Amino acid sequence: MRLLCGLLLLGTAAAAQSDYPRLHDVVGVASNDVLNVRAGPGASHPIVGELAYDSRAVEVIRVEGNWGLVNVHELPGWTSLRYLAPRVDGDIGNVPRLICGGTEPFWDIDIRPGQSATVKTPVNYEVGDTFSVGLMKRAYNPLEKWVLQGGAGARDLSVVVVKAYCDNGMSDNEYGFDATVIVTGTDGYVLSGCCELAD
Incomplete structure (x- = not known):
């Protein structure tokens, strides 16, 4: 017993x-x-x-x-x-906002699931690339992964977020999510960094 x-x-x-x-x-x-x-x-x-x-x-x-x-x-x-x-809505599947970023090159993305995501890189940091996006969706496998997809005209956005230790190289902060951002279409790019939950 x-x-x-x-x-x-x-x-x-x-x-x-x-x-x-x-x-x-x-x-x-x-x-x-x-x-x-x-x-x-x-x-x-x-x-x-x-x-x-x-x-x-x-x-x-x-x-x-x-x-x-x-x-x-x-x-x-x-x-x-x-x-x-x-918070009741404080987990990655329910938060109103997710902010990710990284270095080499310096970039960030401000995600509002179900609404929009704006990616800023050194090439377009003042304005950024804004995409309409869906909600975060859980991809079930041994690692906890979440996927967000969206688009803007002829360009598509995919963000894969994995629950894992992450160091973005910019600060001493510790992050609990690792992210890969993929933009396809004209002038596409792939970025890697860390994410934090936000309001």
């Missing part, structure tokens, strides 16, 4: 871990206070940043115990999950 209970608890923990990255809102912090972000998952670690008492759409990348890894001012850090409420 103890073994069965232990296995059930492990399964619950694994399921909870698989829910990340996810957006959260800061809760339970007084309006004259801040939520500390620490160098490690515990109150004994030094403070490396802070979140405002009313911060919204904070992306928790992964968890360790009761602590969540977040990015603050181009630096990853840990904050107590006691003060972070997960």
Whole structure:
């Protein structure tokens, strides 16, 4: 019986871990206070940043115990999950916005699933290429992959997002999604980088 209970608890923990990255809102912090972000998952670690008492759409990348890894001012850090409420629509399949980017070349894409996606590269950074896009769709396989497709005239856009550790080479931030952006048609291109959930 103890073994069965232990296995059930492990399964619950694994399921909870698989829910990340996810957006959260800061809760339970007084309006004259801040939520500390620490160098490690515990109150004994030094403070490396802070979140405002009313911060919204904070992306928790992964968890360790009761602590969540977040990015603050181009630096990853840990904050107590006691003060972070997960959003119902805070997972990759439901968020209103996804922002991805990378280097060599420097680029970014601002995705609003079901609406539009704008890709900016050094060639067109002021205006960007804007595509009408559908919703994020899950591609079921051993790796968790999500696909977004769209178009603009004779050009097509495909974005493949994999739930995996990612380093974009631009900051010390840690990301929970790796992305490949493919534009086909006139002056097509392929880009690789990292994504974060947004509001």
